[in-house]
Amino acid sequence: MANDPIHQFHITKWIPIEVGGYDLSFTNSSAFMVATVAIAGAFLFLTTSSRGLIPGRLQSISEMSYEFVASMLRDAAGTQGMRFFPFVFSLFMFVFVANFIGLFPYFFTVTSHIIVTFALSLLVIGTVIVYGFMKHGLGFLKLFVPQGVPVILVPLVVMIEVISFLSRPLSLSVRLFANMLAGHITLKVFAGFVTALSAYGAVGIAGAALPLFMTVAITALEVLVAALQAYVFAVLTCMYLNDALHPGH
Amino acid sequence: MFVTPGYAQETAPAEGEVHTETGTQHEAGAEGAFPPFDASTFPSQILWLAITFGLFYLFLKKVVLPRVGGILEVRRDRIAQDLDQAALMKSEADAAVAAYEQELAEAKQKASAIGQQARDGARADAEAERKKIEASLDQKLADAEAQIATITSAAMKEVGTIATDTAAAIVQELVGGKVDKAAVKAAVEAVRQ
Numbered sequence: 001m002a003n004d005p006i007h008q009f010h011i012t013k014w015i016p017i018e019v020g021g022y023d024l025s026f027t028n029s030s031a032f033m034v035a036t037v038a039i040a041g042a043f044l045f046l047t048t049s050s051r052g053l054i055p056g057r058l059q060s061i062s063e064m065s066y067e068f069v070a071s072m073l074r075d076a077a078g079t080q081g082m083r084f085f086p087f088v089f090s091l092f093m094f095v096f097v098a099n100f101i102g103l104f105p106y107f108f109t110v111t112s113h114i115i116v117t118f119a120l121s122l123l124v125i126g127t128v129i130v131y132g133f134m135k136h137g138l139g140f141l142k143l144f145v146p147q148g149v150p151v152i153l154v155p156l157v158v159m160i161e162v163i164s165f166l167s168r169p170l171s172l173s174v175r176l177f178a179n180m181l182a183g184h185i186t187l188k189v190f191a192g193f194v195t196a197l198s199a200y201g202a203v204g205i206a207g208a209a210l211p212l213f214m215t216v217a218i219t220a221l222e223v224l225v226a227a228l229q230a231y232v233f234a235v236l237t238c239m240y241l242n243d244a245l246h247p248g249h
Numbered sequence: 250m251f252v253t254p255g256y257a258q259e260t261a262p263a264e265g266e267v268h269t270e271t272g273t274q275h276e277a278g279a280e281g282a283f284p285p286f287d288a289s290t291f292p293s294q295i296l297w298l299a300i301t302f303g304l305f306y307l308f309l310k311k312v313v314l315p316r317v318g319g320i321l322e323v324r325r326d327r328i329a330q331d332l333d334q335a336a337l338m339k340s341e342a343d344a345a346v347a348a349y350e351q352e353l354a355e356a357k358q359k360a361s362a363i364g365q366q367a368r369d370g371a372r373a374d375a376e377a378e379r380k381k382i383e384a385s386l387d388q389k390l391a392d393a394e395a396q397i398a399t400i401t402s403a404a405m406k407e408v409g410t411i412a413t414d415t416a417a418a419i420v421q422e423l424v425g426g427k428v429d430k431a432a433v434k435a436a437v438e439a440v441r442q
Contacts, residue, residue, distance in 0.1 A: 009284040011294075022292040029290070030297035037305040044313045051320050053327060059320075066317045086310035093309070094302055113284070115291045116298055181285060 005188035009112055009181070029116075032101060032108045040097040065093065069234060076238035080245050087127065088241070091120065092234035099180065099226035103219070111229075112180040114173060121172035124237045132244035143247035172236055179229045183222045190215045412437045 015026035044065075047058040055063055069089045073081050095111060102109025110116055132140035144161040145154065193211035197204040284290070417433045 006284065011284060011287070011290045017293075023289060024293050024296050026297070027290065027293055029294050030301075033297050033301040037301045041305060041308050041313070044309070044317070048313065048316050048320060051316070051323075053324060055320075062313075062317060063321060066314070066321070086306065086314055089314065090302065090306040090309050094305060110298075113290075113294060114286070115294050119295050119298055120302075177285065 005185045005192065008108070008184060008188060011113075028108045029110060029113065032098070032110050036094060036098040036101055036110060039101070040093045044093070065089075072235060073238045073241075076235065077242035077245055081238065081241055084127070084241050088234055088237055091124070091237055092230055095120070095176065095233050096227065096230035099230055100223075102180065102184065103222055103226060109180050109184060111176055112184055114177040117173035117177040118169065120233075121169040124172065124240055125169045128240045128244040131241075132247060135244070136247055140244070140247045143243055147248070168236075168240060172233065176229050176233055179225055183218070183225050187215060187218050187222060190218060409434075409437065409441065412441070 011027045011029050013025040013027050014031060017024045017026060043058075044062050047056075047062045050056075050059070052059055066089070069092050070082070070085060073085055073088050077084070098110040101107055102112065129140075132143070136142075144158050144165065146157060146161070149157050190211045194208045194215060197208040197211065200207075413430070413434045416437050417428045417430060420433060421428050
């Protein structure tokens with residue numbers, strides 16, 4: 001069991017709740033969602049509570065994350081896009097903190113479950129669709145008809161555009177989910193080698209040095225991936241929101 | 250926010266089906282099915298994601314982001330204000346430099362004016378002195394000329410008298426007798442004219 005690399009993804013019920021035949025239990029996943037939100041919220045809240053004119057280190061982190069996401073959104077979607085800033089910032093912080101919490105041994109990674117990433121990406125695409133139609137009406141459909149395409153090619157291009165639009169929630173969610181899942185499995189497999197090899201005496205312990213080194217290296221890589229995937233998720237969200245704001249390409 | 254519950258409802262029938270027979274399967278599934286694809290855990294995950302992410306969104310939107318935005322705004326204002334103040338001070342310094350330079354220029358001008366005045370004064374004095382000397386020289390010249398004229402006229406007058414006397418004496422010697430003085434004088438005058 002200890003060497004099962006899949007074990008870390010198991011969901012265990014902490015407080016069983018069942019409503020109308022649905023299993024809505026408070027699980028370890030729920031607990032880590034709460035922890036993610038609590039840590040991110042508390043950090044942002046407490047570090048900025050002094051409202052220092054000259055920021056301390058921690059306040060700087062909060063301000064930098066604010067300005068980082070703000071400039072990302074402004075670059076991708078323009079000033080009008082800033083109405084979505086709380087949404088994009090929440091998404092970024094949630095994914096970022098969830099990814100990082102997941103890096104601690106024995107901690108559950110919320111974003112390693114596809115249903116979570118899929119729900120988040122559906123939220124993004126849903127926002128794009130609802131806001132797009134609300135703001136532009138049927139003009140939002142211009143998104144699927146790029147300008148300057150020969151008339152004969154229009155049906156083909158529209159089909160491609162529709163498919164690419166529909167595949168967005170899938171690619172957005174699978175990218176994050178697969179990165180988290182694969183990284184954690186790899187890490188667990190190499191760590192498992194260390195314990196397995198070290199059971200074979202002195203030679204085994206010497207041989208375990210390589211997987212141990214790999215574990216350390218992959219941990220470093222996973223830190224990068226955790227930050228990068230949160231960034232990618234936020235950037236793509238910004239670009240999709242830009243489509244809702246300016247559908248005419 | 251509005252998508253997640255909708256999705257939950259969409260997937261609900263499938264969930265229900267699975268769930269009716271998963272009372273035991275879920276426990277057993279912990280061993281068998283790959284956890285991320287275990288659909289029996291989906292409703293719970295979606296619900297708790299909606300709750301936690303929804304609260305997180307509201308908290309950030311209502312509390313954290315306005316605060317951070319405010320901090321950054323205040324700082325930006327403060328920096329702008331400080332820059333303005335620095336610009337003001339710079340302009341004041343520039344004004345002080347300009348005033349100093351103007352005073353310097355004025356002082357130089359005044360000094361040169363004083364110099365000029367002194368030079369002019371000296372020149373004027375010299376001129377006046379020269380004129381006075383010239384005038385006195387002229388005066389002396391005129392006096393001398395006048396004296397010469399007087400002497401000349403006196404001498405001429407003397408010449409007339411002498412000529413008349415001489416003529417009268419000559420006439421008397423030559424002619425004899427009494428000589429009419431007035432006639433001799435008139436004749437001498439006529440000759441001298």
